[in-house]
Amino acid sequence: MAAAAMGGGGGGGGGGGGTLSEIYQSARRVLIRTREALERLERLEFASSTMDSPDLSLSIKRDIAQIQAHCVEMDRLWRSIASKPQRDLWKRKVELVAEEGDSLKESLDKYFQRNQKKMMEAKERAELLGRAKGDSALVLRIFDDEAQAVQSARNSSMMLEEAYSTGVAILSKYADQRDRLKxxxxxxxxxxxxxxxxxxxxxxxxxxxxxxxxxxxxxxxxxxxxxxxxxxxxx
CATH class of the missing domain: 1.20.5 (Single alpha-helices involved in coiled-coils or other helix-helix interfaces)
Known part of the structure; x- marks a missing residue:
């Protein structure tokens, strides 16, 4: 009876491009490939400062979409199995594949979120650096202006001291002349x-x-x- 049920399942899957067992095996292969690719993507993320690996992340996204498509097809096929035990077994297998596919999709979404956050932080750092450079230039200009003002005040002070010394010398000469006249x-x-x-x-x-x-x-x-x-x- 189980063989007849699988046969019925296979007949039902024939019109969809393969038997339930063939589609399941294909989904399992894609799951393994996607999991390995995702682990490689995460290693690249933490091993370098690169914001994204577009080709690898796009390949993982396509594989996850393929897994979801296989789950839709298998969900249709297991319902056509006549034997309830076989039907329950395939239902659980399909659910496990779907759950693992959802988990991989969630991990990829988190990767994209982290990547987006990194991009935003890099943009903010660039803007802060640009503003910091602008502020530094402003500070340097203010410092130059203040230094020039201090130098100007120093020069004025020196001129006043020289004028005072000259005046004292002239008055001293006048005093000497007055003494000589007296x-x-x-x-x-x-x-x-x-x-x-x-x-x-x-x-x-x-x-x-x-x-x-x-x-x-x-x-x-x-x-x-x-x-x-x-x-x-x-x-």
């Missing part, structure tokens, strides 16, 4: 006192000097009048 004045007074000239004598000398000046002017005027009169008389 000393000369004191010497002159000492000389006058030594000669015995008094203020009245000095005033008399000044008065005599003014008289001499007027006498000279008067003589010059008289001379001009005489010359003019002689010139008129002769002409």
């Amino acid at each position: 000393r000369a004045q004191r010497k002159a007074l000492d000389v006058l006192n030594t000669v015995g000239l008094s203020n009245s004598v000095l005033k008399l000398i000044e008065r005599r000097h003014r008289v001499d000046k007027w006498v000279a002017y008067t003589g010059m005027a008289v001379t001009l009048i005489v010359v003019y009169a002689f010139w008129r008389w002769t002409h």
